[in-house]
Amino acid sequence: MFDLYTAPTTNGMRASIMLEELGLAYRTHRVALGTTIDVKPPELVEANPAGTIPTLIDHRDGVSISQSFAIMQYLCEREGRFSFSDAAPRAAMLEWMSFVMTDIISATHPIFVLGTHLKDTPAHILAHYEARLLRYFEMADARLARNRYLAGQEICVADFALYPTAHFRRPLIERSNSTPHLERWLAEVGDRPGVTRGMAVPADE
Ligand SMILES: N[C@@H](CCC(=O)N[C@@H](CS)C(=O)NCC(=O)O)C(=O)O
Numbered sequence: 740m741f742d743l744y745t746a747p748t749t750n751g752m753r754a755s756i757m758l759e760e761l762g763l764a765y766r767t768h769r770v771a772l773g774t775t776i777d778v779k780p781p782e783l784v785e786a787n788p789a790g791t792i793p794t795l796i797d798h799r800d801g802v803s804i805s806q807s808f809a810i811m812q813y814l815c816e817r818e819g820r821f822s823f824s825d826a827a828p829r830a831a832m833l834e835w836m837s838f839v840m841t842d843i844i845s846a847t848h849p850i851f852v853l854g855t856h857l858k859d860t861p862a863h864i865l866a867h868y869e870a871r872l873l874r875y876f877e878m879a880d881a882r883l884a885r886n887r888y889l890a891g892q893e894i895c896v897a898d899f900a901l902y903p904t905a906h907f908r909r910p911l912i913e914r915s916n917s918t919p920h921l922e923r924w925l926a927e928v929g930d931r932p933g934v935t936r937g938m939a940v941p942a943d944e
Pocket residue numbers: 746748749750751771772773774790791792793805806807808
C-alpha cells in the first residue's frame with residue numbers, strides 16, 4: 740500500500756497516472772498548496788521536510804520519495820514496467836524524460852506563473868514563453884512523426900511525464916496547428932484508462 744500526498748497539478752498528476760497505470764493500490768491525501776509548513780499534514784512533512792507534492796510513501800519497502808520524475812521512475816523500476824534496462828532504449832527514455840522535466844517544464848512554468856500570479860506582465864513576455872514551449876512541442880512532434888511514442892515504439896515513463904503538461908497546453912497546441920503527430924499521441928495516451936483515472940486525482944472535494 741502507498742500513501743500519495745498530492746494536489747490537482749501536473750506534478751501531482753504525474754504520480755497518480757503512474758500509480759494507476761501500474762495498477763497499484765494507494766490512499767490519496769489532498770494537500771492545500773500555498774500554505775506554510777506548519778499546516779501541512781505532519782506525515783507529509785516527516786516524509787518530505789519541504790512539504791511539496793507529490794510525495795509518496797511506499798510502506799512495503801519503507802521508501803519515502805518526492806519529485807514527480809523520481810516517483811515515476813521509482814515506481815516503474817519497482818514494478819519492472821514502462822522503463823527499459825537495455826542501453827539503447829534506456830538512453831532514449833532518459834533523453835526524452837530529461838526533455839520533459841527540464842526543457843518543457845522550464846517553458847510551461849513561467850506561462851502558469853504569468854497567467855495566474857502576474858497578470859499585468861506585458862504581453863510580449865508571455866508570447867516569448869509560449870513561442871519557446873511551442874518550439875519544444877514541435878521537437879516532440881518531429882520525434883512522434885517517426886515513432887509511436889517518445890522513446891520509440893513502446894510507451895514508457897517519458898510519455899506519462901509529458902501527458903499532463905501537453906494536455907493542459909492543448910489550446911496552444913491546437914492554435915498553432917503545427918503539431919499533428921503530438922495531437923495524435925495526445926489522443927492515444929489520453930484514452931488510456933489509467934491516464935484518465937490518474938488525471939482525476941485528487942477527486943474534487
Ligand atoms: N520538481 C518538483 C516540484 C514539486 C513542487 O514544487 N510542487 C508544488 C506543487 S506543483 C508544491 O508542492 N508547492 C508547495 C506549495 O505550494 O505549498 C516535482 O517535479 O515534483
